[in-house]
Amino acid sequence: MKLTKARALILIAFSVPIAIELRTVAGFFNVELPLIAVAVIEFLFLALLFVLYGLYGEGSESAA
C-alpha cells in the first residue's frame, strides 16, 4: 500500500494521543516513564515514518 501524504498525516495524528497516554498505560504496570522518554519515542516514530515515506511514499521509485 502506497504511503500517501494524507495517510502519513493520519498516522501522525493518531500517534499523538498514543504518545500522550503512553505514560498512563505504563503507569498501570508501575512503570514510571519520564516525559523525555515519550518525546524520544514520538520522535523515533516520526523519523521512521519519514524514512518510510521516502522509500514508499508518493513519487518514490519503490512506490512506482
Next chain:
Amino acid sequence: MATASGGSEFVDKFPDEAAIVKASFLIAFVSLGIGAFFGLIQALHRTDVLRVIDSADYYTVLTGHGVLLAIVFTIFFLCGVFHWAIARSLDRPAESALFSWAWVGLMTTGTVLATVAILGGFVPNLGMSADVLFTFYAPLQAHPIFYIGLAMFIVGTWLSGADWFLSYRAWRQDHPDERIPLQTFMVLTTMIMWYISTLGVAVSVVFFLIPWSLGLIESVNPLLTRTLFWYFGHPIVYFWLMPAYLLWYTVLPKLAGGRLFSDPLARVVFLLFLLLSTPVGIHHQYLDPGIAEGFKFIAMTNTMFLLLPSLLTAFTVVASVEHGARQRGGKGYLRWLGALPWRDPAFTGMALAGAMFAAGGFSGMINAGMNINYLIHNTLWVPGHFHLTVGTAVALTMMAGSYWLVPQVTGTKLYSRPIGLLQVIMWFVGMVFMSNAMHRAGLAGIPRRTAEPQYQNFEFLTPIGSIFELRVQIALGGTLLFLSVVLFLFNILLTSLGEESDRPVDSYLPEPLSGPEGSPRILDNLAMWTGIAAVLVVLAYTLPLAGIIQNGGGLFGGGLPVPATVSAGFDLVMTTVTSAFNTLWGVVA
C-alpha cells in the same frame, strides 16, 4: 433515501433555499471565528501563559465563548443543513421564501441582542452585562436584552421547524403512501425533540428571568430555573449531535465510496433520541440539594439508555464506511482502513470527529454515573468531555461537512483540499492535547470556570506527569484549535469568492443498502412517537418540579406569595397528579 437533485446542482435547482443556507452558514462562521478567539484567550489566560485581559473579564469571555459557539454557531449551522436536507430530500422548495427569511432574521436579531449584552461586560460604564455563562440560570443575572435576545433566537428556531413541517405537509399531500425520506425524517424527529425540550427554557426565560431582570418580580426560585435550564440543557446536546448524525448517516458513507448500511436502523436511532433526550436533564444536577436522590437515579438510568442509539450509530456508520472502503478495493480485517479517501477533508474530518466522539462517550459515562460523577463534578474534566462531544464530534463534523456543502450552495469549487485536510487534522491534534489535559486536570481536582486556578500554599497533585505539563498541553491545544479555525475560515472565504463551476462537487447521494421498505411503517408515525416522548417527560419531571416548587419557596422563591390564581391552579394540578400517581402505584403494586 431520495436521491433528489441528481444531475443539477443544489444552487441551480433551489436558488432561494441556497441563499437561506448561505446566510445561516455566514452567521454560524462569524460566530465560530469570534467564539474561537475567545477560546484562545481563555486557554492562555487560565494556564497563565499569556494574560491579555483582566481576570474579572474572564467570565465575559467565557460567556461569549459558550453562547457564540454552543448556541449560535451550532444552531445556525444546523438550520442551514436542515434547510438543505429538506429541500434536497423532498425535492421541493420551501413553501414560502419570505417565511424562511423571517426565521433567519429573527434568529439573527436575537443573536445580535444577546451578543451586545455579553460584550457590554467589557465596558463597565455601559451598565449592561451578561456574565452568566452558557448555563444562564439564576442566581446569576444578565441584562434583560440578553434574555430577550435568547427568547427571539429560540422562537426563530421554532419557526424554522414550522417551515420544514410545512414543506413536509405539502410533500405528503403529493405522496400520500410514500415513506418519509430519511433526511426529512431525521430533521422532523430532531425538531420534535427540540420543541419538547425548549419548552423548559422558554418558561424559564419568559416567566422568570426576563421579569426578574426587568425588576417586575423581586426573586426567582434558583433551583427551579436551574432545573428548567437542564430540562433543555441536555437535549440541546442532541440538537447539536443529530445534525452531525444526519451527515454521518447520509453523507459520510457516500464520501467513503459506499452506501448507508441500514435506513431502518437510522430511523430507530433518531426515534430513540426523540424519546430519551429530554427526561435525563437531572443528571446535570446530581449535587443539587432539593432534588430527591430517587429522581436522580431515574435520570441516571434514562441516561444510560441513551448509550443504545449511540452504539447503534457506531455500528451502522462504521459498517457503512467499511462497505465504502471495500467498494474501493480495501481488503482484510483492518487493511480496508487504508483504502478510505483520506485526502478528502470532508471524509477525514467526519471520520476523526466520529473517533473522538467515542472517547467523549466514555468520559460521558463517568459524568452520567451518580457516584463517580462526584469525583469530577465541576472540575476541568467536564469541559474536557464536552470539547470532545460538541467541540469535536459536532464542530469538526460541521467544518468537515462544510467542505462538501458550501460548494453546493455557492456553486464554486473548494479553494484548497490540502489546506482543508491540514485543518481537520490540526483540530484533531489540538483537541487531543487540550481535552486530554482537561480530563487529567479534572481528576486532579482542578476546578472549571476559574480564571486563575493557581492557589497560594496549595499544589494540585497528578498521579502521572505534572500540573505544568497539563497547562502547557492546554495552551498548546487551544492555540492549535484557534489556528485550525483560522485555516477553515480562510478556506471557506476563498471558496465562496471563487469562480462558479458547472460541477463544484459530486452531490449525488446513493440509496442505502437496506432501504425503508422492509421496516414497519409505524416508525414513520411521528404523532405517536411525539405522544410517547411527552408522556416520558411528564413522568420524569412532574414530581421533581413539584418538590422544587413546594420546598424551594414557591414558583418565585424567597417564600414570596404566589398570585392566588396561579397557586390555586398549581394545587389542582399537584393534587391530580399525586392522586393519579398513587392510584397507578397501587395498581402496579
